[in-house]
Amino acid sequence: MSVAWQFYFSTLLIYLAVNVMAVWGLNLQFGVAGISSFAFIVFQAAGAYTAGVLTLGPSTNASFQQYVGGANLPFPLPVIAAGLVGGLLAGLVGLVGIRRLRTDYQAMVMLVISLTATYLADNQTNVVNGPAGLSLVPKPLEGGLGLSTISYQWFYVGLAAAFCVIIYWFVRRYTNSPLGRATRAVRDNEQAAAALGKNVFGLRMIAFVAGGVIAGISGAVFVEFIGAWSPGSWLYPETFVLFTAILVGGTGNNVGVAVGALLVPIGFLESTRFLPNIGYPGFVDALQWIAVGVLALIFLWFWPRGVIPERKRRFPHPGEKPVGLAALRLLRLRR
Amino acid sequence: MTGDPLLTVVDLHRSFGGVRAVDGVSFHVERGSTTGLIGPNGAGKSTALGTIAGALRADGGSVTFDGEEITALAPMHRARRGLIRTFQSSSEFDRLTVLENLLVGDQSHSGETLRSALLLGPRSWRRHERDVVARARELLDRFQMSDKEDEWAGILSGGQKRLLEIMRGLMADPKLLLLDEPMAGVNPTLARGIERHLERLREAGLTMLMVEHELGVVERLCDRVIVMAQGKVISEGTMETLRRDQEVLDAYLVG
Numbered sequence: 001m002s003v004a005w006q007f008y009f010s011t012l013l014i015y016l017a018v019n020v021m022a023v024w025g026l027n028l029q030f031g032v033a034g035i036s037s038f039a040f041i042v043f044q045a046a047g048a049y050t051a052g053v054l055t056l057g058p059s060t061n062a063s064f065q066q067y068v069g070g071a072n073l074p075f076p077l078p079v080i081a082a083g084l085v086g087g088l089l090a091g092l093v094g095l096v097g098i099r100r101l102r103t104d105y106q107a108m109v110m111l112v113i114s115l116t117a118t119y120l121a122d123n124q125t126n127v128v129n130g131p132a133g134l135s136l137v138p139k140p141l142e143g144g145l146g147l148s149t150i151s152y153q154w155f156y157v158g159l160a161a162a163f164c165v166i167i168y169w170f171v172r173r174y175t176n177s178p179l180g181r182a183t184r185a186v187r188d189n190e191q192a193a194a195a196l197g198k199n200v201f202g203l204r205m206i207a208f209v210a211g212g213v214i215a216g217i218s219g220a221v222f223v224e225f226i227g228a229w230s231p232g233s234w235l236y237p238e239t240f241v242l243f244t245a246i247l248v249g250g251t252g253n254n255v256g257v258a259v260g261a262l263l264v265p266i267g268f269l270e271s272t273r274f275l276p277n278i279g280y281p282g283f284v285d286a287l288q289w290i291a292v293g294v295l296a297l298i299f300l301w302f303w304p305r306g307v308i309p310e311r312k313r314r315f316p317h318p319g320e321k322p323v324g325l326a327a328l329r330l331l332r333l334r335r
Numbered sequence: 336m337t338g339d340p341l342l343t344v345v346d347l348h349r350s351f352g353g354v355r356a357v358d359g360v361s362f363h364v365e366r367g368s369t370t371g372l373i374g375p376n377g378a379g380k381s382t383a384l385g386t387i388a389g390a391l392r393a394d395g396g397s398v399t400f401d402g403e404e405i406t407a408l409a410p411m412h413r414a415r416r417g418l419i420r421t422f423q424s425s426s427e428f429d430r431l432t433v434l435e436n437l438l439v440g441d442q443s444h445s446g447e448t449l450r451s452a453l454l455l456g457p458r459s460w461r462r463h464e465r466d467v468v469a470r471a472r473e474l475l476d477r478f479q480m481s482d483k484e485d486e487w488a489g490i491l492s493g494g495q496k497r498l499l500e501i502m503r504g505l506m507a508d509p510k511l512l513l514l515d516e517p518m519a520g521v522n523p524t525l526a527r528g529i530e531r532h533l534e535r536l537r538e539a540g541l542t543m544l545m546v547e548h549e550l551g552v553v554e555r556l557c558d559r560v561i562v563m564a565q566g567k568v569i570s571e572g573t574m575e576t577l578r579r580d581q582e583v584l585d586a587y588l589v590g
């Protein structure tokens with residue numbers, strides 16, 4: 001494979017990893033807890049920004065870009081901080097948007113928050129440096145490793161994959177637990193769940209904050225790779241691309257939504273890149289947004305459970321042999 | 336009427352706009368009894384039930400459950416004290432299986448805490464889960480629904496959903512079960528089935544308060560009946576005595 005193609009594929013894989021993490025986070029909020037989290041991109045952007053400024057070093061008057069909270073932290077710390085900021089922000093948004101509101105109004109509040117955040121970031125130049133945002137964020141460990149550009153690309157693919165593994169482990173533990181089940185019950189019928197003593201708000205908040213943490217981490221992994229951040233690249237339509245990925249992949253199914261992330265943001269949007277330029281400049285881009293919307297509608301109408309639907313969780317009967325992964329674990333114990 | 340009241344409702348009020356749906360209702364439910372709440376359409380029965388369960392806020396009056404005033408408590412806190420309700424419209428968790436629906440009914444699952452589910456992991460709740468699953472399977476067996484265990488709850492028939500909801504409520508180990516028209520919209524055969532199950536719960540000593548339209552059912556199941564019309568209690572007693580009560584007959588004929 002030529003270097004150019006290697007570069008292209010490795011970049012694509014990193015984008016995929018970022019999107020897969022993001023849909024896992026959004027799936028906790030939307031697929032598991034039933035919150036129409038239309039402000040999701042804000043948590044991702046906040047995480048990305050946090051990671052950026054914590055890598056760039058302190059902002060000085062002499063430097064060409066101004067930002068708040070700059071520091072020079074070693075590699076995994078900016079990502080961890082990004083997760084904390086994403087979670088914290090989700091907690092704040094949740095307090096306003098989830099408490100005492102019906103789910104359709106929650107969706108509206110979230111969308112408005114997303115729009116407000118963009119305007120704020122663009123126009124309050126002293127906060128996040130306005131539309132210019134951040135640039136020249138150094139890549140993690142790049143200096144120390146002494147790798148060639150292309151080797152570093154593959155190194156970062158591995159790094160992003162490692163984050164995916166950790167997050168998958170977490171969301172799986174979450175969704176397979178009784179906590180996840182109670183949260184899905186709230187999603188299906190909030191009143192009935194409350195009538196069984198479930199803390200509807202509490203269960204939603206846990207999922208919402210956990211989703212925010214994951215969003216922050218995914219944003220950090222992205223910004224540490226591309227080295228730049230600006231409000232204009234985190235607009236609300238990006239949230240809908242992730243929603244479409246979830247609807248296409250299979251709402252509520254962790255594997256399904258990951259496949260959705262492969263199909264929609266990567267497969268669908270990337271393949272249209274190779275279309276010939278027709279119409280005025282930007283016409284194909286505009287068509288992409290329309291196509292994503294149509295795709296979401298088609299799935300909602302005709303295939304609401306998605307390509308890999310949420311699976312039934314079965315429980316072994318007493319004396320029954322465990323199947324699948326549980327059987328593997330048993331083998332390991334015997335050895 | 337003496338005895339041991341589990342639920343006492345005093346001068347309960349609830350309006351919607353200008354309509355006084357519940358207008359000064361007082362009654363009590365004795366421990367171990369099955370009490371019927373009947374009345375013509377629009378009498379305020381379901382509103383009264385909703386206010387007792389906490390889904391609706393009371394405008395005035397008080398609800399005392401098991402010696403504690405609960406008028407201001409949120410539904411989840413009432414449920415945690417053993418006041419469990421079912422709904423008039425089917426309210427299953429449709430994208431959970433039948434068995435999972437029942438598991439959610441368990442009130443004190445250790446695996447539903449943040450610490451246990453996310454920090455400590457499956458080892459910390461697996462044993463509890465096994466016990467709850469066993470308890471749910473017993474219920475399924477008793478209600479002859481074992482073959483539906485792994486079915487999505489959303490695809491059950493109307494009658495099966497009713498049974499599921501009653502079972503789910505039983506998983507919560509209720510002190511008082513509030514039933515809002517448990518047989519509404521169910522075919523007669525299944526309705527008889529539900530009635531038989533309720534009969535058995537009654538024999539087992541469970542306290543129940545049910546809103547029901549079918550007077551035959553009320554007569555067979557309920558020890559005592561409260562009649563509501565236009566937001567007020569107009570009569571109470573056994574079905575037998577009520578049948579002779581002119582006001583009750585009028586309410587049904589006019590209402």
